[in-house]
Amino acid sequence: MVASILRIRFLVLALLMGAGSYQAHGQGTLSGIVRDSLTREPLELASIFLASTTYGASTNDKGQFSVRNVPAGQYDLIISYLGYSLYKRTITVGNGPQTLDLQLKPSTQHLQEVVVRPGSNRPGDYEKFAETFLGRTVFSRQCRIRNPKAVYVQYNADRNELTASSPTFLQVDNAALGYRIKYYSLEFTLNFREQYMSFYGWPVFQEMKPRNERQRQQWLQNRQRAYRGSLPHFLRSVYLNQVAAEGFLVQKMRVVPNPRFPRADSLAKALRQARHNQPFSPADQDSIARWTKVPRAFSLLYTAPRPIDSLRETDSGRVWLRFRDYVQITYRHEAPDPNYQPVRPVGAPSLPAPTQQVSTLMLHPLRAEVQANGQLLEPLAVFTDGYWGFEKMGEFLPTDYLPPTSAAPVR
Structure with a gap:
């Protein structure tokens, strides 16, 4: 049952990206006018965009805008304009045209107030x-x-x-x-x-x-590479019921608290407090080093792959990610980034370079709804560790990105 017992260190990435919620098909057009909320005058060159996507536009001299060919679904509409507060609103795009009358509130800086920064960054x-x-x-x-x-x-x-x-x-x-x-x-x-x-x-x-x-072709290849094995790729494979076919191995993981850790942590803190503002002796240093090596928890990995029906729940065409505890997800079709080095247990020898992308996923509620584009309806419903915690802005793709094999709308 247990493949390994390791000291586990969590680097949790909670990322709220204003993710869109797409339907399986259909497109709409957003158009309208942006005005000053006080004077009702139109605002020229205001920036309108749908968060986390490439969809956006600017207003003309009459304050008008139009965003075409937007996949139907729910989005965070954001408007930015100098001298005005950032406008945020959740909207639902349906099939066909939709007209909006949007009003921006002047910010305090619009009155030429002086804003004093507390100091430069160290x-x-x-x-x-x-x-x-x-x-x-x-x-x-x-x-x-x-x-x-x-x-x-x-x-x-x-x-x-x-x-x-x-x-x-x-x-x-x-x-x-x-x-x-x-x-x-x-x-x-x-x-x-x-x-x-x-x-x-x-x-x-x-x-x-x-x-x-x-360069254009290189960007296209790099985007595919960033997408393969990513969390959106995994979630889209869950939505399509193609987890194994897309190269993912999912295994159950339990995290068991180490009963020795609370005592070791308390003793280490007490020793530090007793020696506050005083130099540590070699014996003190040795004691602190010994106690800080006590692992907070152990991870227990089940070797059998989890069946898809233990991860995925459907109802009336909607799909949810559903599991308890943790899961370890291995992507087997691409090697990790050359700069990636997994966290090794304290006291363990150096590990060989990993050959697969291995991540840990924890679900905060009991289940989270998955959208057709590989995004969660609630982005903060999951916490990631391992390889997905390692990837950051370098692999950050818009939610409307579709790999070449998914050029057609997901049904």
Whole structure:
């Protein structure tokens, strides 16, 4: 039953991307006008977009806009305009045309108030944020933050936590995939004590212009590579009931708390407190090192693959991801990124380079609805670790991306 007993360390990625909820087929057109909520005057050059997609437009001199060929479904509609508060609204796109009359509220900065920033980012804090947010994959190394002054980074020593936020947007140019991403209202947290990272906001994707046909083809190949084995790929395979056919192996995993950890943790804290502001003796250092090696929990992996009916639930054409505890998901059709190195147990020898992409998935509620595009109706319903926790902005694709084999709408 048990294939391995390992010390497990969680790096939890909770990512809210304003994900769209697509129906299986059908398209609509969004059009309308954007106005000042006080004067009712039309606003020219306001940016309208559907979060996490490539769908967007700008208003003309009459405040009018039109977004065509939008797959039917639910979206987060975002409007950005200088001097006005960011507009956010959930809409449902149906088959055919839809007209909207949208009003933006002037922000306090619209009255020419002076906004004083508390201070510049400390270089070390900003570098840690940028490395964690962008990631360390080969594709992530080709990502650049183009407006670093738009993000405020702070470190809280009491919580041992690094946070970052942007009152406007953070722009990331991904030269590996050919996307320019503007991340609005970014909120980022990196907690070193609890070993998790989360970020959320409303991103918009814009296609970058390739230098030549060779670069365009390279971007297309890289996008396919980023998609293969990803969480959206797995969820889409769940929706289509093609998990094994798409190269995924799913196994049950249980995480069992180590009964020795609470005692070891308490003793280590007591020793640190007793030696507060005093140098540690060699014996102290040895004791702390010994107690901190006690694992918080063990992972128990079941060798048998989980049957699809233990992961997937359907009702009236809707599909849910459903399981208890944890699952380990292995993608067998592509090797991991060369920069990936799995976390090894404390005291264990160095591990050989992994040959498969292995991730851990935990479902926060009992079940979560899966959409046809490989997105969850509630993006924060799952937590990931392992390879999916390693991939970051370098592999970040819009939710309307379809691999070549799925060029036709999913039915």
